[in-house]
Amino acid sequence: MPRLNKRKWHELDLLCRSGAGIAAIAPMACRLLREFVGADAGALFWMDETGLPEGFFHEDSPASARDLFVNEFERLFLGPEELNVAALAHMKGSDAGHLLAPPASYYRSNTFNLLVRASGHRHALDLRIDHQGRPRVIVLLFRTGAYPFDEENLATLRLASAPLRRALSGNGRAAQWEPTPLKGHALVDASGQTLLMMSEAAQQILQKTNSVGQDIQLEGPITTPPRFMRHLCSDIAAGREARGFVAIPDGRLVITPEQLHTPVGGRSAILMTMQIERPRNLRLVERLLDLALSPKQRGIMLEAALGHARSEVAARTGTGTEAMKKHLGAIYQATGAHSWDAMARLLD
Template sequence: MARPTDRENRRQLDLLSYSGAGLGPLAPSLAKLLCDIIGGESCVIGWGYQNGAPNCGYAQVATPSTLDCFTNQYQSLFLGAHEYTSAWIAAQTGYPVGKMLNPDRRFFRSNTFNLMIRGIALHHTLDLRVDVGGITEAVVGLFRPVANPFSETDAERLMGLLPALQRISANRASEEQGHVEAGYLLVDSGGDRILMADESASRLLRASFLVGHQIPVAGPIEHAPLFVRKLCRQLQAQPASCPTHLTEVAGGTLRATARYMGTTAADPPEAASILVALQITFPGVLDIVDKIARLKLSPMQGRIALYAARGGRRKDCAHLQAVSQEALKKHLRHIYAATGTSGWDELSQQLTQQ
């Protein structure tokens, strides 16, 4: 299969920015697109910045050691002086791109450079801070080897992608229809120690790229991640409840629920083990975007087709897409011809069928 052109990559990014899927679920696809458009060997995206560190992230290229540093040791390794990490970039103001184009010499002695960047055999960094409404929602980092530095032109090209990334970042986690994977944890009554984790749960937790939750990158998961401990505390406070945690993780939306297991009327809830059900929904809209991106449509026509595929109503389309009814009719004639369909409902069905 031929490699997508720059125009095709940009068209796909535009479609993703109108997909409503949220940053986390789209992070793996975004990282690849950004590397292809700007030119990079790897891309890291962090989001959900709280207490100086991201809540979650995605690294396109990562070794077990760099992944462990990022997810489990971020606070201790990367928040000190001269640690120019995504947390430092998130705290900056002013022009949002290129803070790391020309770092001072101290950067090359930092944990950030030696453990994270050099750890994947790369050297140069091009960064972008994605602010929405004055709040930093995400930080993007692109990386290249020592012989291929980024330029001001690269920074300008990345800056040109900011509006699309802002639209994506403005969306929050949802559970739109898509592929679902589930797993289960059995946690002790105190909510701290994992008694059992099935293979799916272990895999989903490791693939989530959650920062600060102490999820080992290899070996058994013996201690409950931070979000699981919080769920168990909520359950202990209200034993009859079924508390739920919902968050964006790398590639999908994570839902976790907790309930007591094996209790009877004679057993106090605090003596029972806790069953935590994990479910990650991976966005089905990615397949739809791939289909539309392969069609010979204009950006506006692609957005109209995407709106139809996501269940939008024909009568609302012109207003929501800010086009006249006459212009919409012309766009739809082209879309129907490109897809071999004859109407709105048929278009939606064709784009969403597996």
């Protein structure tokens, strides 16, 4: 059986219980999974309703490889010889370990030569997370050296299935979002087909998203509006309320379109304001980990900080009345809080 680092597994459990969503926790989850298994790098992909990648976080892939993946996926990486996230999403049988001993064709594929080897990797380990009857997450871990992954590494990675599935149950709907200073603007024509202007900050923001199939160039200047801007322009033209949200590593991108009034006969345009928001939930987890509390006590405190009443927290954490009193006594002593409400506010 794999040896476990209980503190790191507890950190992963808290992240997955936070309600922040799978994309927001991807960078931290990748770091932890890499450390659990002893890998050199990690990647996490979230899938759309058809089982194709919608977005991802990769710890160390070069921009050139990421650019190919997000803009040329269907052309270069779908095919019978390609063993990648799309193929793994639809594999029958086992949910993990297909890359422990891949077929010889894998080493001749675009996936290996343009993505895996281009990132300096040789060996890979995979895990698929299904939720509500469809593939939702693919985890990939990589090694660069001569030592391939083994069955013990696979057993360790499989332990992450339950917490990652828990992160999907809310998938960001329970997150409490906080704006970051990262804000940019783009100006597009009314159809959303032509990019008229884009600020440097907007380009930097878009190139952080790692969104697949959105026509966002990750190398060089962005010259066309992303697809989500075109959809927002269609909503405006149809008289619908328009505001966009894109799941990205560490948070979400919020896109707010505004129709601009132009002089008579002038060219109408839409101003797209983009801002990255980060879940307050993750900030709470980071602060919780610095407190000298047990895993159960941290879980209680996180639920309280997210706004749940004492009776709700007892039910959500499976804590009886007497046990709750003991845990609260320990929390109050460790933190200096003297009431439920004070404890709930302590992490802000």
